[in-house]
Amino acid sequence: MTRRAVAALGVVVSLVVATSAAVPVKAQQEGLLPPPPVTWLDLGDSYASGEGTTAAVGTCQRSDRAYGPVAAAILRAQRSWTVAEHRWVACTGDLFVDVLSSRDAQRAAGADAAVRGPGADIADGQSQIDAAIAQGLAADGRVDVITISAGGNDTSFSDVVIGCLALDPGAGEPWPDVIGGGCDVEEEVLERRIDAVFDGGSAPPVPPGSPTTLTELYRRLVDERLTPDGVLVVVGYPRLLTPSRTWGRWRGATCNSIAADDADMLGRLAERLDLRMREAVAEADGGSGRIVYVSRLTLFDASPAHSLCGVASEWINSIGAWLRDGSGRYQRAFHPNDLGHQATAERVAAEVEAHLGVEPPPSATSTTARPSTTTTAAPRTTTTAERVVRGGASFDPGDDFSARCTVAWPTAPMRSTSSVTIRTTCAGVPSQFQFVDITYPDPDLPVTPARPTVQVEGEVVDVSRSEFGFTVLVVVADDIEVL
Amino acid sequence: MRWAPTGRAPRRHGWWLVLEVGLDLVLVVLLAVMLGVPERLWPGPYDRPEDVALPEVSGDPVAVREYLAGPGQPVVAVVELTADLLAEGTPDDERCRAVAEVELPAVGLPAQVMGAAAGIPDPTTSEMALGQIDALVDLLDSCLAGDADTERVRFSTTIIERRLEELGA
Numbered sequence: 001m002t003r004r005a006v007a008a009l010g011v012v013v014s015l016v017v018a019t020s021a022a023v024p025v026k027a028q029q030e031g032l033l034p035p036p037p038v039t040w041l042d043l044g045d046s047y048a049s050g051e052g053t054t055a056a057v058g059t060c061q062r063s064d065r066a067y068g069p070v071a072a073a074i075l076r077a078q079r080s081w082t083v084a085e086h087r088w089v090a091c092t093g094d095l096f097v098d099v100l101s102s103r104d105a106q107r108a109a110g111a112d113a114a115v116r117g118p119g120a121d122i123a124d125g126q127s128q129i130d131a132a133i134a135q136g137l138a139a140d141g142r143v144d145v146i147t148i149s150a151g152g153n154d155t156s157f158s159d160v161v162i163g164c165l166a167l168d169p170g171a172g173e174p175w176p177d178v179i180g181g182g183c184d185v186e187e188e189v190l191e192r193r194i195d196a197v198f199d200g201g202s203a204p205p206v207p208p209g210s211p212t213t214l215t216e217l218y219r220r221l222v223d224e225r226l227t228p229d230g231v232l233v234v235v236g237y238p239r240l241l242t243p244s245r246t247w248g249r250w251r252g253a254t255c256n257s258i259a260a261d262d263a264d265m266l267g268r269l270a271e272r273l274d275l276r277m278r279e280a281v282a283e284a285d286g287g288s289g290r291i292v293y294v295s296r297l298t299l300f301d302a303s304p305a306h307s308l309c310g311v312a313s314e315w316i317n318s319i320g321a322w323l324r325d326g327s328g329r330y331q332r333a334f335h336p337n338d339l340g341h342q343a344t345a346e347r348v349a350a351e352v353e354a355h356l357g358v359e360p361p362p363s364a365t366s367t368t369a370r371p372s373t374t375t376t377a378a379p380r381t382t383t384t385a386e387r388v389v390r391g392g393a394s395f396d397p398g399d400d401f402s403a404r405c406t407v408a409w410p411t412a413p414m415r416s417t418s419s420v421t422i423r424t425t426c427a428g429v430p431s432q433f434q435f436v437d438i439t440y441p442d443p444d445l446p447v448t449p450a451r452p453t454v455q456v457e458g459e460v461v462d463v464s465r466s467e468f469g470f471t472v473l474v475v476v477a478d479d480i481e482v483l
Numbered sequence: 484m485r486w487a488p489t490g491r492a493p494r495r496h497g498w499w500l501v502l503e504v505g506l507d508l509v510l511v512v513l514l515a516v517m518l519g520v521p522e523r524l525w526p527g528p529y530d531r532p533e534d535v536a537l538p539e540v541s542g543d544p545v546a547v548r549e550y551l552a553g554p555g556q557p558v559v560a561v562v563e564l565t566a567d568l569l570a571e572g573t574p575d576d577e578r579c580r581a582v583a584e585v586e587l588p589a590v591g592l593p594a595q596v597m598g599a600a601a602g603i604p605d606p607t608t609s610e611m612a613l614g615q616i617d618a619l620v621d622l623l624d625s626c627l628a629g630d631a632d633t634e635r636v637r638f639s640t641t642i643i644e645r646r647l648e649e650l651g652a
Contacts, residue, residue, distance in 0.1 A: 167597075167617040175593055252528050252529055256613075446545065
């Protein structure tokens with residue numbers, strides 16, 4: 001391949017990547033300097049802990065691919081921030097009351113709270129805040145950043161979705177037992193459950209002094225756990241399946257074992273939940289600007305939509321994910337995957353940077369060294385159109401590239417008549433490049449979920465940048481060996 | 484030379500013209516219905532599966548073919564079993580019971596067959612396979628309840644048969 005052809009291909013690839021990775025613009029934060037070292041706390045349920053990502057483990061199904069840790073990693077690696085303390089206590093299955101109240105206290109108040117069991121990541125006698133204290137947070141400690149996704153389990157959303165499946169993946173033998181039968185709950189009932197999370201009266205009795213609504217929980221977290229300049233980032237829930245009118249005809253009237261009418265009903269409920277969360281954040285914030293909302297519904301809906309059954313790469317696990325990954329946890333289905341958390345993390349990182357990033361002094365240039373308060377990190381990012389230097393590593397278009405890479409499934413390879421493009425993570429590539437997009441001039445490259453690892457030799461042609469300035473390395477390969 | 488009218492045509496009433504146009508329209512609509520035009524323009528979800536555009540195979544076709552000949556073999560078995568069932572017409576309760584209790588278990592346990600479908604190294608083919616299992620189970624459900632509905636499973640069977648043929652599997 002000629003260098004001109006490589007360059008042209010690189011431009012096309014970077015356009016494709018920029019389009020697919022782009023997120024709605026709030027602000028370009030490139031000019032902000034890192035703040036003094038920050039403290040960080042991630043709270044919430046499975047949509048925060050990382051259930052559904054490739055590295056989720058333990059009873060809480062926590063993963064370092066979840067949006068909280070990834071957002072912190074982005075700010076460390078790409079903005080030279082120092083996250084001095086990171087407490088991470090989100091837990092799959094938790095209700096919003098679990099953030100501040102232990103299961104013991106809930107049962108004492110009359111709630112029918114499930115027992116966490118021996119060896120659980122959070123002990124029965126601990127709330128999520130207690131667990132953070134056990135990790136080293138001072139008893140009355142405050143942090144600069146709190147992220148949270150909570151409230152979904154209070155609507156029994158997981159049970160609702162499983163109940164909507166025509167084919168119950170969790171059922172055992174014999175065959176007739178796998179017949180699910182479709183949604184078995186009325187939309188009005190689910191609307192009331194959602195409203196109860198915000199208006200009070202959601203199912204379990206709560207211990208005295210516990211928040212009874214999400215709005216109250218947000219206020220309590222700000223009042224009791226956030227530093228004066230800190231920010232609480234509330235992250236919402238996505239639409240699981242694209243509207244049925246957009247489905248390919250080949251699907252008939254069912255997708256991921258959910259009938260079209262049921263999928264559309266779940267979509268309307270997701271919109272209601274998103275709207276109520278947005279309103280709750282605005283109410284709790286009261287114009288202070290200390291609580292911000294990241295709508296995963298808006299993020300995942302952005303054209304092309306990344307929910308299930310659309311035409312773009314899916315940011316949510318399909319019904320078969322748990323069978324494919326061998327985890328045996330059918331709960332992994334219908335949760336955001338690595339890509340979904342990565343996209344969310346970019347938004348979260350941008351919101352955090354917008355609140356805590358430091359305006360450079362008027363005399364400073366864009367290549368100013370980092371402030372003396374952060375003495376352990378690498379020099380502040382310097383970028384030009386031709387060169388990228390971040391965190392001590394540098395990449396120039398034209399540099400040779402050689403690395404062992406793994407395809408970031410479920411991003412399917414994009415095959416044209418003359419080439420294939422795969423999104424990967426690569427050993428030896430600094431973490432600020434969360435993904436490396438590789439184009440190879442052989443559309444028949446036999447890379448599959450079963451054989452996802454490749455040895456790549458090629459050339460860096462570009463560094464794609466999302467709207468927030470986060471980066472993806474773009475490589476055109478001369479040789480790929482599927483390992 | 485100019486032509487001159489030799490006589491005066493009888494004047495038609497407006498209502499007669501309207502009636503004539505209306506009758507023509509009715510005839511056109513009837514003809515369109517007979518030719519199946521509405522189905523082509525506004526197909527139902529399970530209409531004409533043989534004409535539905537299939538999504539492209541994004542996995543490696545050779546790998547998919549090899550998979551279906553090996554670990555994915557239960558998927559092919561379910562497709563063949565379903566095609567045989569439908570070839571006999573609308574199945575009765577006894578036939579469906581035999582499929583649910585004997586023939587499907589002979590292919591594998593639900594988790595094994597669904598796992599085989601989920602593991603197909605092409606996302607859309609995998610979805611088609613899971614949809615096929617879903618549709619077959621749906622048929623068995625309705626059939627065992629005494630009201631066999633084959634519309635959906637006929638659609639999904641045609642779709643996945645076309646895909647398997649495309650793959651050469």
